[in-house]
Amino acid sequence: MKIKIKRENGFVEYKTKSLLTLLETLEEIKATQEPSLAFSHGCRSSVCGSCAVRVNEKEVLACAHKVQEGDVVEPLKNMEVLKDLVVDAQNPLRTLERSGAHLQRYEEVALDYDDEKRNALQSDCILCGSCYSACPVFSVNEAFLGPFALTRVWRYVSDKREGEPKTKIDAIQQNGVWDCTLCNECTLVCPQGISPKQDIEKLRAKSSQFGYMDPSFGSFGGGFGAGFGGGFDGSPQF
């Protein structure tokens, strides 16, 4: 089987024995023919988030991708490539700090089964960076907080134990919820079935409850009352 891997000086084709996953194939290439090939990996079970790459221009986990003849493998986008398939995940991770993705103030509430389900999916995130790579907003705004950080903010805002949801909402107005184009690319590539786009829409609705509105409406001379912006979820931004 032959696959192409993007390396320091362009694409290189490798001939390998037929293995099931892309990760096993990369390991085989490294152990037997190309010791310098760099890629990140860990658990092999799709839970550590280390091995996300792009195959044929789509984000996948190398450990969960069944390798096919002719696959073209590249590093994630919107991040600096450190070497071959290894990208710098540091900047993406900083969006978690910048967006304040943590419980601000604990309020003691006994949660029930429905409360648990409210943000169980959002807390399945493995921080693989696939959504960050697929997001088109970064090409026009590097300071955008991005899909996984906003999903994580929603995970805390939606938690009944959060005593200061407004502080969370305040932190995501700039370069945050309103900068998303709702294109849904993040949802399509998430290996955990999370939809950051939907979480961003929920955050917009919550923002409008706290008196925020979509700043892009401002340029139309107003006319929309405060608290109305959230109602325009799903519509394209101007």
Place this chain on the structure above:
Amino acid sequence: MRTDVLVVGAGGAGLSAAIAAKESGANVIVVTKEYPTRSQTCMAQGGINAVLYGEDTIKNHIADTLKSAKGLADEAAVETMCKNAPDAIAWLDSIGVVFSRTKDKRIAQRRLGGASHPRACYAQDYTGLKILHTLFDYANKLDITFANERYLLELIVEEGVCKGALFLNIRNGEIETITANSVVLATGGYSKLYQNHSTNSKAASGDGIAAAYRAGAKLRNMEFVQFHPTALKSSAILISESARGAGGKLLNSKKERFVDELKPRDEVSLAIYEEMAKGEEIFLDITHLGEAFINEELPQERKLALLYEGVDPLEEPLPIKPAAHYTMGGIAVEATMQSSIERLYAVGECSESRVHGANRLGGNSLLEIVVFGKIAGKNAAQTPTNSLHDLQAHIDSAQAKIQTLFAKEPKRNFYEAKQKLADLFYEKCGIVRKKDDLQEVLDYIDEVQGSLELYGIADKTKRYNTNFVDYLEFENMLQIAKTVASAALANEKSVGAHRRGDV
């Protein structure tokens, strides 16, 4: 760089220690060879034990733990862990861990193997993942400093006192030093010695244990390795215990059952081992559980089985084998979590804190990392300032070692040797050990260690050289392997996970 407390490892144990140290007022740096949320903790599914409600008692929890440890645990250490468990859960709840809940507003608990009551709190099938990520979010809230992609080279120890550590910055290939008043090792276990016969992450190469051992720290119970009965045959991907709990059957090649599937892990693993020794292939049959159940309860497993074995567990039995899952042995620590080296603390799977003994009870490892992580962090934060005599000597020595490695031309492939060591270990230092087999393993380790000048790295670049990192892990694995096989040879008594087939 200098800090008060240096934490090496950013899994659940490292983060718990770092948080406790920071909250005690110390400056903290957490160093990891990966990123914080990528560590082994994320793979823990089952749960975290704590007695929360009336039906169960802390006494039960202590008794179950001691029974499973088969005489090799310390009652006081177990008591500390179990008594602090309810507070640990309350604390995790207070930082936002999304535990599964019951309809009547309780934290849901399930019964894991060896437990007399349903005691394991869980977060769907992602208990470790959700605890780990929440700890990371909270560490960010506290503004804890992380240094990612730094590989531990050596501990800095002078006159029996630990004063910091040397790291390889994987990104640029440079040596970095961090000096500290105290060091907490939270670097995980060594199951990956067994490579594709282990359920663990690639990173579980025992780096911290090896570095502590080189620095003179005492290790304890290294021969105790827990094997999980049901991992996929070719990849050792874990098939959760819930598959057997729900009625999954173990079959041999003749489609016959040969063991009570609900016995404890060590006994089921042994039965499978004995059957395999007769030349049988072993299968886990869950076809009769039906599509609805498998899709609801074991969706991950179905996906992974299809991917790694090309088998749909709905249609046919899964080929399985037992695989190395958790290492009970590690750096010997006292109740303070301090090792035999002053100011060197160890916590989590890299430590031997006398709570797991010969056989870890399911649900106690996540508990250990939180409870003992906090103890380690608090104690580490209280160490007074120290001074270092000669930092440069430590740097020079590490530099010289790296230069030697970069100067040699590899004549043998260390990846092959790593795999051969793993195969030997699985076969001869696995579920059943015999004197001659262990001697053969030790001879092989000696042979490789004696000919290390033939092994080396083909990639001589400095920037993000994973060939180099893999090699460093390989050398650590050799050192750890020797301590495991030697301890197994010396211990002629079969107990828990250590079973001798010849005495």
